[in-house]
Amino acid sequence: MNRLQKANDYIQENKHTVQSRPIYHFSPEIGWMNDPNGFVYYKGRYHLFYQYYPYDITWNDMHWGHATTENFIDWEHLPVAMANDKAYDANGCFSGSAIEKDGKLYLMYTGHIDPNMGFDRDEPEIAERQCVAISEDGVRFEKYQLNPVIGEKQLPEGYLICDFRDPKIVEADGVYYCVLSVRNTQRRGEIIMFKSEDLLEWTFHSSIYQSKFEENTLLECPDLFRIDDKDVLLFSEMPCDPEFAGEIQNKTVYVIGQMDFEKGHFLPESKGLLDYGQTFYAPQSTEGKEGERLLIGWMHRWHETAPPKEYGFNGMMSLPRKLDVKDGQLIQQPFIETDTYFSSIIADQHVQLDNGEELKFEGKPTGYMQVKIPTTSGKFEINLNKSGEKSTTVEVDIENNTLSLTSDYGNQGEIKVETLSVITQDEILLEIYLDLHSVELYLNSGEKVISFTAYDTDKGTDVVFGGTGVAPVGTAGQVPRPASFHLVYRD
The missing domain is CATH 2.115.10.20 (Glycosyl hydrolase domain; family 43)
Incomplete structure (x- = not known):
């Protein structure tokens, strides 16, 4: 043969x-x-x-x-x-x-x-x-x-x-x-x-x-x-x-x-x-x-x-x-028909989170997430595949104009984007595609992209947003402004 x-x-x-x-x-x-x-x-x-x-x-x-x-x-x-x-x-x-x-x-x-x-x-x-x-x-x-x-x-x-x-x-x-x-x-x-x-x-x-x-x-x-x-x-x-x-x-x-x-x-x-x-x-x-x-x-x-x-x-x-x-x-x-393939809208809302506040979804193994963040917002985290203390974490820091991805899965160090946008704009756009073993994150309609893979069998499916708040520059001691974003989540 x-x-x-x-x-x-x-x-x-x-x-x-x-x-x-x-x-x-x-x-x-x-x-x-x-x-x-x-x-x-x-x-x-x-x-x-x-x-x-x-x-x-x-x-x-x-x-x-x-x-x-x-x-x-x-x-x-x-x-x-x-x-x-x-x-x-x-x-x-x-x-x-x-x-x-x-x-x-x-x-x-x-x-x-x-x-x-x-x-x-x-x-x-x-x-x-x-x-x-x-x-x-x-x-x-x-x-x-x-x-x-x-x-x-x-x-x-x-x-x-x-x-x-x-x-x-x-x-x-x-x-x-x-x-x-x-x-x-x-x-x-x-x-x-x-x-x-x-x-x-x-x-x-x-x-x-x-x-x-x-x-x-x-x-x-x-x-x-x-x-x-x-x-x-x-x-x-x-x-x-x-x-x-x-x-x-x-x-x-x-x-x-x-x-x-x-x-x-x-x-x-x-x-x-x-x-x-x-x-x-x-x-x-x-x-x-x-x-x-x-x-x-x-x-x-x-x-x-x-x-x-x-x-x-x-x-x-x-x-x-x-x-x-x-x-x-x-x-x-x-280059896929996102609106057709991910058809079930779970959330479509404006969200503000103060220090320590969380927004949690009982997600599924796959999903699409669109997050629009005003540039006046504070710092916040998105925890993907959350299971107990484990997750893949996307942290957005508007004050310092950075984004980082870390994970308890896959044995990988921090991935960091030092500049969120090369174009002056009023908001930061994140689009996240979640599959069984991967995360693809598109920043500002594809100005920058992050890919991540992990084959761990113990990944969870919950999605958790957490606000950490950032005080406006020059106003030390005042109440931090909340993390603010507009969210669309589909599975």
Whole structure:
């Protein structure tokens, strides 16, 4: 039996054993999932491929899982698209992208060779080369007979084949370009670009972005797209070598600027974080049905405690996010029909809480919360998943213009946003999406986003608001003003 058929048979025979999958965040039917791959709108549906190992809840030989959707809530799981069954991808079909050409769907991915499977890294034995698979129907894929299409022959001197991966294809003026992550001989990360007329014959074009030596970072999963009159480059950062693991946090960055495809030159103008949490990595974008730019990312915290083995799965995707550029900043808004999906309004009211006062809801495992906070308000807390003394706590401090998230679940430190808004306004808007194992918080219609995950089995469902009050500046000794907010809560 071939590896592809073996994987699909295993899924069908064992998927009924899986427990506690997220309600509205995408997750695999069974097994391990990481990076989103091949995110594309094709033949009337959104296709999402992903790094996948169906046989266990830990990372191993990477396959490409596959699912489609029309609304990002209801998903159809399709057969595994690719397994590591060729000499050039024997140890994994690593991350890549998808593009339509002449009605066919082309996948470009990294064929990974590592006899030790990453557990005892020996760089001279590791090779990563770029490969292509093609489909007439978007379901069954044939790997190109002349794979790999980008390897040692196309990679210039000064770069290491052991870390050369994650192709993202874009088209500009009838020419195909591919941005790739690579480690240079200084052992630091770069994003380089190749070009092609047919998706099969590729030549090196340029290096479009280089990390600084002192940053000690490796760059992964690049993406490049245009919104209005700006080009946006995304990449995920990780320590370039194990000795920097304590000082470099895995995170995802955007750089807004201008891309000159003909010259192969990217001019950065501004830079920022895609997500302030520690559970958003390797995102990939696509052009949506109406021409909008959509993004989806892997929600996973590095070195996170795995879910209970009896759950039978590990990994989930973020909500899709619609992207816009405003005042040099990337704006991200959830791209699901919130008002339709979360239909039961539990509360819709103006609330004021003095020191020590609480407002409590008997919530459910999933929900949506919208909180509007006047900038004249005091300090307050939102306790999510409250159970006894345990909760995930969001603290908003209007006086100091900060927001922090801490949790008794998931063994994670404080996440802090130092500036709530870059735009002067009369209120702060929080939108919180709560699922079985995650919290996604959007600040001021997507100016900033925080993602959080925890698989603890003892999480509660209550939601508690608490006011702590802050005295107006210059009025020491007077009665603190109350925490004030307008609340909508749905499940």
